[in-house]
Amino acid sequence: MALISIKNLSIGYQTKGGLLKAVDNISFEIEQGRPLGLVGESGCGKTTIGMTLMGLLPDNARILSGSIDFQNHDLTQLGEDQWRKIRGKDIAMIFQAAMNALNPVMRVDEQVIEAIVTHKPGISPGDLDKRVKELFDLVEIPRIRMKDYPHEYSGGMKQRVIIAMALACNPQLIIADEPTTALDVIVQDQILQEIRSLQMIMDTGLIFISHDIAVVASVCRDICVMYGGQIVEMGTREEVFGTPCHPYTKTLLGSYLSLNNEWKVIIPTMRKAPDLTLKSGCCRFAVNCKICSNAGTSGIPSWINISKTHRALCCSEGIIRKKK
Amino acid sequence: MRNQIYILGKLMEIVIIFFVIMTVLFFLFRLSPGDPVSKVVDPMLTPEDTQYLIEQMGLDKPIWEQYMVYLKNCSTGNLGVSFHYGEPVFKIIKERLGWTILLFTSSTVLAALVGVFLGKISAWNKGSRLDNILSISALVCYTLFIPWFALLLLWIFGFKIGIFPLGGILSPELWVTNSSWFARGLDILHHMILPLITLFIINLGSYLLLMRSSMLGVLREDYIITARAKGLSEKVIRNKHAAKNAALPVVTSVGLSLAFSINGGALTEQIFTWPGIGRELIFAVSNNDYPLAQACFLLIALVVLLANFIVDMLYAYLDPRITH
Amino acid sequence: MPIWIRGLPIDVRGRTKGVFMLKNHYVQRFLQSWKIFIENPLGKTGVIILFVFMVMALASFVVPHINPMYDPMIGIDPNISISTGPSLTHWLGTDNVGRDLFAQLLEGAKVAFIVGLSSAFFSIVLGMVIGMISGYAGGTLDTFLMRTADIIMVLPSLVILLILSSLFGQFNIWIIVFIIAIMRWPAVSRVIRSQTLSLKHRPFIEASKVAGASHLRIIFRHIMPNVLPLAFLYMTFRVTSAILVEAALSFLGFGDPSQVSWGMMLQWVWKSGNMFHAPYWLLPPGISISLLTLAFYLLGRAMDEVLDPRLRKEGRA
Numbered sequence: 001m002a003l004i005s006i007k008n009l010s011i012g013y014q015t016k017g018g019l020l021k022a023v024d025n026i027s028f029e030i031e032q033g034r035p036l037g038l039v040g041e042s043g044c045g046k047t048t049i050g051m052t053l054m055g056l057l058p059d060n061a062r063i064l065s066g067s068i069d070f071q072n073h074d075l076t077q078l079g080e081d082q083w084r085k086i087r088g089k090d091i092a093m094i095f096q097a098a099m100n101a102l103n104p105v106m107r108v109d110e111q112v113i114e115a116i117v118t119h120k121p122g123i124s125p126g127d128l129d130k131r132v133k134e135l136f137d138l139v140e141i142p143r144i145r146m147k148d149y150p151h152e153y154s155g156g157m158k159q160r161v162i163i164a165m166a167l168a169c170n171p172q173l174i175i176a177d178e179p180t181t182a183l184d185v186i187v188q189d190q191i192l193q194e195i196r197s198l199q200m201i202m203d204t205g206l207i208f209i210s211h212d213i214a215v216v217a218s219v220c221r222d223i224c225v226m227y228g229g230q231i232v233e234m235g236t237r238e239e240v241f242g243t244p245c246h247p248y249t250k251t252l253l254g255s256y257l258s259l260n261n262e263w264k265v266i267i268p269t270m271r272k273a274p275d276l277t278l279k280s281g282c283c284r285f286a287v288n289c290k291i292c293s294n295a296g297t298s299g300i301p302s303w304i305n306i307s308k309t310h311r312a313l314c315c316s317e318g319i320i321r322k323k324k
Numbered sequence: 325m326r327n328q329i330y331i332l333g334k335l336m337e338i339v340i341i342f343f344v345i346m347t348v349l350f351f352l353f354r355l356s357p358g359d360p361v362s363k364v365v366d367p368m369l370t371p372e373d374t375q376y377l378i379e380q381m382g383l384d385k386p387i388w389e390q391y392m393v394y395l396k397n398c399s400t401g402n403l404g405v406s407f408h409y410g411e412p413v414f415k416i417i418k419e420r421l422g423w424t425i426l427l428f429t430s431s432t433v434l435a436a437l438v439g440v441f442l443g444k445i446s447a448w449n450k451g452s453r454l455d456n457i458l459s460i461s462a463l464v465c466y467t468l469f470i471p472w473f474a475l476l477l478l479w480i481f482g483f484k485i486g487i488f489p490l491g492g493i494l495s496p497e498l499w500v501t502n503s504s505w506f507a508r509g510l511d512i513l514h515h516m517i518l519p520l521i522t523l524f525i526i527n528l529g530s531y532l533l534l535m536r537s538s539m540l541g542v543l544r545e546d547y548i549i550t551a552r553a554k555g556l557s558e559k560v561i562r563n564k565h566a567a568k569n570a571a572l573p574v575v576t577s578v579g580l581s582l583a584f585s586i587n588g589g590a591l592t593e594q595i596f597t598w599p600g601i602g603r604e605l606i607f608a609v610s611n612n613d614y615p616l617a618q619a620c621f622l623l624i625a626l627v628v629l630l631a632n633f634i635v636d637m638l639y640a641y642l643d644p645r646i647t648h
Numbered sequence: 649m650p651i652w653i654r655g656l657p658i659d660v661r662g663r664t665k666g667v668f669m670l671k672n673h674y675v676q677r678f679l680q681s682w683k684i685f686i687e688n689p690l691g692k693t694g695v696i697i698l699f700v701f702m703v704m705a706l707a708s709f710v711v712p713h714i715n716p717m718y719d720p721m722i723g724i725d726p727n728i729s730i731s732t733g734p735s736l737t738h739w740l741g742t743d744n745v746g747r748d749l750f751a752q753l754l755e756g757a758k759v760a761f762i763v764g765l766s767s768a769f770f771s772i773v774l775g776m777v778i779g780m781i782s783g784y785a786g787g788t789l790d791t792f793l794m795r796t797a798d799i800i801m802v803l804p805s806l807v808i809l810l811i812l813s814s815l816f817g818q819f820n821i822w823i824i825v826f827i828i829a830i831m832r833w834p835a836v837s838r839v840i841r842s843q844t845l846s847l848k849h850r851p852f853i854e855a856s857k858v859a860g861a862s863h864l865r866i867i868f869r870h871i872m873p874n875v876l877p878l879a880f881l882y883m884t885f886r887v888t889s890a891i892l893v894e895a896a897l898s899f900l901g902f903g904d905p906s907q908v909s910w911g912m913m914l915q916w917v918w919k920s921g922n923m924f925h926a927p928y929w930l931l932p933p934g935i936s937i938s939l940l941t942l943a944f945y946l947l948g949r950a951m952d953e954v955l956d957p958r959l960r961k962e963g964r965a
C-alpha cells in the first residue's frame with residue numbers, strides 16, 4: 001500500500017489579479033523507501049505541494065479540490081490542531097539552510113530538543129539527552145559543537161542540523177525542499193549522500209524537491225516533472241531521463257550542458273511564462289510547445305501511458321508515441 | 325575574554341565621546357559673545373570671591389591652560405557656583421539627578437515592556453480589528469505634542485477632576501509633619517502619576533509601532549516556518565521564536581530614541597514642576613545661570629551615554645551574534 | 649537587467665545611455681508610484697490633512713489685510729482686554745491682550761511649514777552629501793564622519809538648543825532651523841551611506857570609473873539619482889521632528905520672539921495663567937501640531953510602501 005497518495009489535487013492563490021492555480025489536478029503516490037523527485041523550474045508549484053503536505057500553506061492559498069490520503073486520514077480535511085500533531089512527527093520537512101531556517105538567537109541543540117519535546121512531552125531528561133546526542137552523531141556533527149549558535153556553523157553544518165531536526169521524531173515521510181541548492185558542490189555531494197543513506201537506514205518515504213535534475217537523479221528512483229502547476233511526465237528515473245517523451249522534459253534535459261557532445265537536443269526557446277489563470281485541464285505548456293503550434297491541437301491534454309510506470313501529459317498522442 | 329574586550333571598548337568609546345562633547349562646549353563657550361568672566365562668575369559677589377573663582381577656573385591664564393583647568397574641573401565635578409542658588413552646582417544637580425532617573429527609568433522601562441507586548445499582539449493579529457485599534461492609537465500617541473498633552477492631563481485630572489496634584493513631588497504638609505516613609509513614598513507616587521503617564525504614553529507609541537513592524541518582518545523569516553514545521557503551538561512560535569528576535573531592534577532603538585525621550589523628559593519635568601535635571605536646565609537657561617546650565621547639560625550628556633552603554637550591553641546579552 | 653533598489657527597478661542601460669531615457673523613465677515611475685500612493689489610505693489621509701494646513705498657511709497672508717486687528721502679533725482688538733471665548737468677530741476667541749487666536753493659529757501653520765520643510769531640506773541635503781561621500785570614500789574619512797554622526801545622534805536636540813541659547817542668547821527662526829538641521833542629518837546619512845556602499849560596486853559605477861569619470865561626477869551624476877527616493881522618504885520624517893523641536897523650544901520660551909508659532913501660543917496660554925479657563929486657547933495649537941505631525945508621518949509611511957513593495961498588501965503569485 002502506498003504511504004501517501006495524492007489524488008486530483010488543485011491549489012489556488014487568491015491574488016489581486018484573480019485566482020492563480022499554482023497546482024492543477026495533480027495525482028501521485030509515494031511508496032515507503034522509494035524516494036520521489038519533483039523537478040521543475042521556479043514557480044512551477046513544487047514548493048506549494050511540499051507546503052500542502054505539511055499543512056503550511058500561506059493564508060491566501062486554498063486547496064480547491066482533491067484529497068491526500070495518509071494513514072487513513074484525508075490531510076486536506078484536517079484542522080490546525082490535528083495538523084500540529086502530524087507536523088514534525090509523521091511528516092517532517094528539510095528546509096534550505098541558506099534561507100535562515102534556524103533561529104539565530106537559540107542554541108542549536110535547543111532547536112533540536114524542541115522538535116523532540118513537542119511531540120514527546122513526557123520524555124525523561126536522560127532519554128532526551130541520549131536522543132539528541134544520537135541525532136548529532138547521525139548527521140556527523142561533533143558533540144562539542146552542540147551548544148553553539150547557528151551563526152557559528154558553516155552552511156553544510158546548518159543543513160545537517162536541519163536534517164537532524166527533521167529526523168528527530170522518526171517521521172514516516174520526509175519532504176526535502178531544495179536542501180542543497182545554496183551549498184557548494186562538495187558540501188552538496190556530502191549532504192546528498194547523507195540524505196540517501198539516512199533514507200535507506202530509516203526506510204522512510206521521501207519527496208525530494210529541486211530544480212536541479214542532476215541532484216534529483218542522484219537521490220530519487222521515481223521522477224515527476226512539473227510545469228506550470230501540472231505534472232507533465234512521470235516515471236522511473238531511467239525512463240524519464242533515458243527516454244523523455246514530453247516536449248518540456250526534453251527542454252529541461254536539453255538545457256543541461258554535457259561535456260562530450262555540447263547540447264544534446266536543440267532547445268526550443270521558451271518565450272512565455274505559463275498562464276496560471278487558465279481553466280483547469282488546459283495544457284499550460286501549449287504557449288511554448290512546438291507540437292501544439294504546428295499541429296493545431298485541442299489544447300486539452302490527456303495522459304498517455306508509455307509503459308506501466310511511465311506516462312506523459314500531452315495533447316498529441318501520435319507524436320509522443322512516434323517520437324518514442 | 326572577548327566579552328571583557330567588548331565591554332572595555334564600549335566604555336572607552338563613552339570616555340572619548342564625553343571628552344569630545346566637553347571640548348566642543350568649551351570652545352563654543354569661548355566663541356560666544358560677551359565677557360567669559362561675567363558668564364561664569366556671579367556679578368553680585370565680592371571682589372575677593374570673584375578673584376578666587378577666576379583663579380580656580382584659570383580664567384586669567386592663556387586659553388590652552390584654561391582648557392586644561394576646565395577639563396580637570398569637569399572630571400572632578402568642580403563645575404562652578406550657581407548664580408541663583410549661590411551654591412556649588414555639583415551639589416545642586418546631585419540632588420536633582422535622582423528624581424530624573426526615577427521618573428525617566430520607570431517610564432521608559434514601563435513603556436518598552438508594554439509597547440513590546442502590545443506590538444507583538446498587534447503584529448500577530450495583523451489586519452484584525454485589534455491590530456487597527458492598536459496601531460492607530462499608537463500613531464496618535466507617537467504624534468502627540470508632549471507639552472500640550474501634559475497640559476491637557478493637568479487640566480483634566482489636576483484641575484477639572486482634581487484627583488492629582490498640579491505639580492511638585494511632595495505635599496507641603498508632609499514636609500513639615502513627622503510623616504512615615506511609607507506615607508511619603510505614597511505621596512511621591514501620587515505626584516508622579518501624571519508625569520509618568522505623559523512620558524509613558526509618548527514613548528509607548530514608538531515602541532509599539534517599532535515592535536509591530538519588526539515582528540511583521542520576523543514573521544516572514546524562514547525560521548518561523550521551520551518552527552511551524554516542527555509542530556510547535558502558535559503561542560510558542562509567537563513568544564519564543566518570533567518575539568525574541570523581533571525585540572532585538574527595539575532594544576537598539578531604545579538607545580537611539582533616548583535623545584527623543586530626554587527632550588520629552590525635560591518638557592514634562594518643566595510642566596509638572598518635577599525637580600529634575602531637565603527642569604533645572606530650563607530654569608538655568610531662562611535665568612542666565614551658565615554654570616548651572618553647563619553642569620546640567622554635561623550631566624544629561626553623561627546620562628545619555630551611560631544609558632546607551634546599558635542598552636548596548638543588554639543587546640549583546642540578548643543577541644548571541646555580538647559576543648559569541 | 650534592471651537593478652532593484654528598495655523595490656524600484658532602475659534600468660542600468662537607460663542610465664548609462666543617456667539622460668533622455670532616464671527622464672522618461674522617471675516620469676513613468678513617478679506616475680506609477682503616485683497611483684499606488686494615492687490608493688493607499690494612509691497616503692490619502694496624509695495628503696488631505698496636509699492640504700488643509702497648506703490652505704491655512706496661505707490664508708495667514710490674507711487675514712491681516714482684512715482688518716489690522718487680525719494681525720497675529722501686533723493686532724489688538726481695542727474692545728477686549730482679557731481672554732474671551734469664540735465669537736463672530738473672533739472665531740476662536742482672543743488671548744489675554746485681545747489678539748485674535750484664529751489669526752495666530754493660521755500664522756502658526758505658516759511658521760510650522762517654514763520650519764519643518766526648510767529644516768528637513770537642509771538636513772536631507774547635508775545627510776545625503778555626507779552619506780554619499782562617506783560611503784564612496786571609505787577608509788578614515790568614512791570612520792570619522794560616521795563616528796561624528798554617532799555622537800550627534802545620541803544627543804537630545806532640545807537640550808543642545810537650550811545650552812546654545814544660554815551661550816548665545818535668543819535665536820531667530822532661521823538659526824533655529826539650521827541648528828535643528830545640523831542635529832538631524834546623522835540618521836539620513838547612515839541610510840544613504842549603506843545605499844551608496846551597495847551601489848559602489850555595481851557595474852554601471854565601475855563602467856563610468858573605467859570611462860574616466862571624476863569622483864564628483866560619479867557621486868552626483870550616478871549615485872545621487874539612485875539614493876534620492878530614499879532621501880525624500882526620510883525628509884518627511886525629518887519634517888515631523890523639526891516641527892516638534894521648534895514647537896517645544898517656543899513653548900519653553902526660547903523661540904524666535906518675533907514669530908507667532910503654535911508652541912508660542914501654548915507658552916502664552918500656560919504662562920498667562922489662562923490654561924485652566926481657556927480651553928479654546930489651549931486646544932487648537934496642540935491639536936494642530938499633532939495633526940500636522942501625523943500628516944507628515946502618514947505621508948512617509950505611504951511613501952515607504954511605494955518604495956518597498958514588500959509592505960504592500962498583495963498576495964503571493
